[in-house]
Amino acid sequence: MSKTVGIGITGGIAAYKMADLVSRLRKDDIEVIVMMTESATRFITPLTFKTLSNREVITDLWQDSQEWPVQHIGIAEELDLLVIAPATANMIAKMTHGIADDLVSTVALANTAPVLIAPAMNSNMYQNLVVQDNLKKLSLYGYEILDPASGVLACGSIGPGRLPEIDIIYQKIIRMLNPKQDLKGKRLMVNAGTTCEDIDPVRFIANRSTGKMGYMIAEEAVCRGAQVILVSGKSDLTPPLGVDYIKAWGAQEMCDIMLKYQPMCDIIIGAAAVGDFKASRAANQKIKKMENKSGSLTLELVSTPDILKTLGQAKKPGQVMVGFAAETQDLIDNAKKKLESKNLDFIVANDVTMEGAGFAADTNIVTIIERNGETRSLPLMSKKEVAASIIDSVVNLLS
Ligand code: PMT
Numbered sequence: 062m063s064k065t066v067g068i069g070i071t072g073g074i075a076a077y078k079m080a081d082l083v084s085r086l087r088k089d090d091i092e093v094i095v096m097m098t099e100s101a102t103r104f105i106t107p108l109t110f111k112t113l114s115n116r117e118v119i120t121d122l123w124q125d126s127q128e129w130p131v132q133h134i135g136i137a138e139e140l141d142l143l144v145i146a147p148a149t150a151n152m153i154a155k156m157t158h159g160i161a162d163d164l165v166s167t168v169a170l171a172n173t174a175p176v177l178i179a180p181a182m183n184s185n186m187y188q189n190l191v192v193q194d195n196l197k198k199l200s201l202y203g204y205e206i207l208d209p210a211s212g213v214l215a216c217g218s219i220g221p222g223r224l225p226e227i228d229i230i231y232q233k234i235i236r237m238l239n240p241k242q243d244l245k246g247k248r249l250m251v252n253a254g255t256t257c258e259d260i261d262p263v264r265f266i267a268n269r270s271t272g273k274m275g276y277m278i279a280e281e282a283v284c285r286g287a288q289v290i291l292v293s294g295k296s297d298l299t300p301p302l303g304v305d306y307i308k309a310w311g312a313q314e315m316c317d318i319m320l321k322y323q324p325m326c327d328i329i330i331g332a333a334a335v336g337d338f339k340a341s342r343a344a345n346q347k348i349k350k351m352e353n354k355s356g357s358l359t360l361e362l363v364s365t366p367d368i369l370k371t372l373g374q375a376k377k378p379g380q381v382m383v384g385f386a387a388e389t390q391d392l393i394d395n396a397k398k399k400l401e402s403k404n405l406d407f408i409v410a411n412d413v414t415m416e417g418a419g420f421a422a423d424t425n426i427v428t429i430i431e432r433n434g435e436t437r438s439l440p441l442m443s444k445k446e447v448a449a450s451i452i453d454s455v456v457n458l459l460s
Pocket of ligand 1: 270271273274332335336337365366367370383386419421
């Protein structure tokens with residue numbers, strides 16, 4: 062069943078950023094009820110949030126509502142999570158002391174769901190002992206408080222007080238909505254993105270992987286309580302909150318890193334698109350444009366290490382190892398060969414020629430092939446849902 066998040070927006074310049082958060086949550090089919098203080102409406106209009114959330118936006122305790130006869134109680138009863146962001150010093154003080162004199166503070170008091178607070182204000186205000194004391198109290202009451210980011214603030218001063226990145230607030234919300242902790246106490250290492258093999262100081266061989274699939278697996282695993290090491294090749298994505306993040310360039314470097322951490326891991330997942338070839342010798346200087354008649358350049362390529370195969374040979378008892386197979390033909394047969402040769406527990410086969418599957422897409426179409434030959438073909442799903450299915454299969458194996 063879809064979850065409902067209440068977002069209480071209070072009067073700070075960062076209020077406009079909440080539009081992005083609301084649309085991201087809606088894309089995940091999460092119901093969003095936006096409440097705004099009168100000051101918040103001076104920074105961004107309720108109409109923006111009404112359009113994005115597709116629900117009434119309440120700004121006033123006395124506002125007539127089509128949805129709730131007694132708004133503050135009705136809203137509070139619907140919530141699975143209440144988020145106050147940006148949270149001003151004033152709203153934090155009211156929540157600390159049980160003052161309920163506007164819609165947001167009244168819902169906060171009537172609410173029984175978990176609460177996430179993202180403070181955002183001038184750094185002197187944030188560092189003021191009164192505000193710090195209030196935040197400590199709220200934390201003792203069980204509220205989750207996100208640390209603000211540091212940097213240049215809208216008022217010109219520099220220091221802590223910026224609203225954390227929307228991505229961070231979003232990830233925190235997803236984690237708080239998803240209390241399933243079936244990987245608690247487990248350490249999972251996943252690789253993602255494309256490896257890069259140098260040809261010369263300015264050119265390299267890479268592939269189309271963006272890292273989306275592997276980063277989603279890392280995110281899902283942290284959400285479910287695992288300690289996660291994300292070994293990433295080239296990718297423009299921001300690592301999920303709370304992962305140990307290690308960058309790798311070529312296949313050899315990625316292999317060395319993963320071999321180092323393998324002994325401490327319970328689960329290893331290979332989602333990276335590891336290049337199979339590299340130049341036999343990378344040139345020290347930029348290779349000049351060919352001046353010969355044919356204009357051609359011949360590069361000699363040699364194999365890179367097969368990371369999963371290397372790790373598969375060193376697999377410790379009880380360690381679960383999962384690979385992907387990116388195929389353009391004979392999906393199941395090719396994937397089964399990789400499952401065997403790399404000593405994996407199961408393999409996730411994706412036909413990367415299919416629309417909505419494989420590289421760069423936000424979705425994937427995969428077949429999970431177990432060691433006993435059992436196969437499970439999943440329909441077109443978001444990479445987030447695919448990641449959840451993979452983690453479900455891992456949990457099954459562990460139990
Ligand atoms: O990153 P995205 O844009 O979201 O795209 C996702 C993806 C298509 C990259 C992902 O779904 C995927 O299929 N990843 C595996 C890509 C790949 O290298 O497949 P492969 O069939 O060539 O390799 C089989 C397995 O061996 C993979 O788990 C791979 O990580 C691993 N491998 C391959 C070669 C090598 N030298 N070392 C390896 O460890």
